[in-house]
Amino acid sequence: MHEKKFEFSYEVFDSIDELQKEDAWLLNEAREVTQQAYAPYSKFHVGAVAKLVNGEIVAGSNQENASFPAGLCAERVLLASVSSIYPKTSIETIAISYQSNGAISDHPISPCGVCRQSLQEFEQRTNHPIRLVLGGMEGKVYVISKSSLLLPLAFTSDELL
Numbered sequence: 586m587h588e589k590k591f592e593f594s595y596e597v598f599d600s601i602d603e604l605q606k607e608d609a610w611l612l613n614e615a616r617e618v619t620q621q622a623y624a625p626y627s628k629f630h631v632g633a634v635a636k637l638v639n640g641e642i643v644a645g646s647n648q649e650n651a652s653f654p655a656g657l658c659a660e661r662v663l664l665a666s667v668s669s670i671y672p673k674t675s676i677e678t679i680a681i682s683y684q685s686n687g688a689i690s691d692h693p694i695s696p697c698g699v700c701r702q703s704l705q706e707f708e709q710r711t712n713h714p715i716r717l718v719l720g721g722m723e724g725k726v727y728v729i730s731k732s733s734l735l736l737p738l739a740f741t742s743d744e745l746l
């Protein structure tokens with residue numbers, strides 16, 4: 586027997602003001618895009634904005650449904666849009682923010698498990714790491730160099746080929 590260890594590190598910034606200019610701009614866009622969410626059930630509005638390697642910007646927001654499982658997270662709406670509008674194009678960075686009715690948006694949220702799976706496969710098939718910039722409407726910001734770091738021991742398409 587031997588033990589294996591998984592470690593990952595990420596950057597923590599005290600506020601958006603400490604970010605490099607491009608990341609601050611992208612996070613501000615994600616904050617704005619929360620307003621495009623359709624989230625009448627959870628009232629949790631998520632905005633995700635990607636900067637692609639070709640310089641284009643694509644936005645996504647969560648889109649819910651009265652049949653709850655039919656709802657989509659902002660991250661997967663975004664990935665599907667990128668693939669549809671700019672097929673095979675890699676993503677450089679995604680900024681994610683949120684607003685929740687009645688709760689203060691003062692800390693980062695990170696993608697749910699299903700979105701981590703989708704992010705991992707997007708990275709793999711475009712052969713490019715996706716940086717994540719995570720922040721609320723205020724407060725600390727996390728920068729993660731590669732989204733697949735959030736999903737160790739992932740099940741991947743390698744098993745199916």
Ligand code: THU
Pocket residue numbers: 624627629630631646647648649656657658659660694695696697700
């Ligand atoms: N949601 C996202 O869009 N992204 C996340 O990373 C977490 C959760 C959405 C799904 C649902 O519409 C609402 O937030 C509450 O879970």
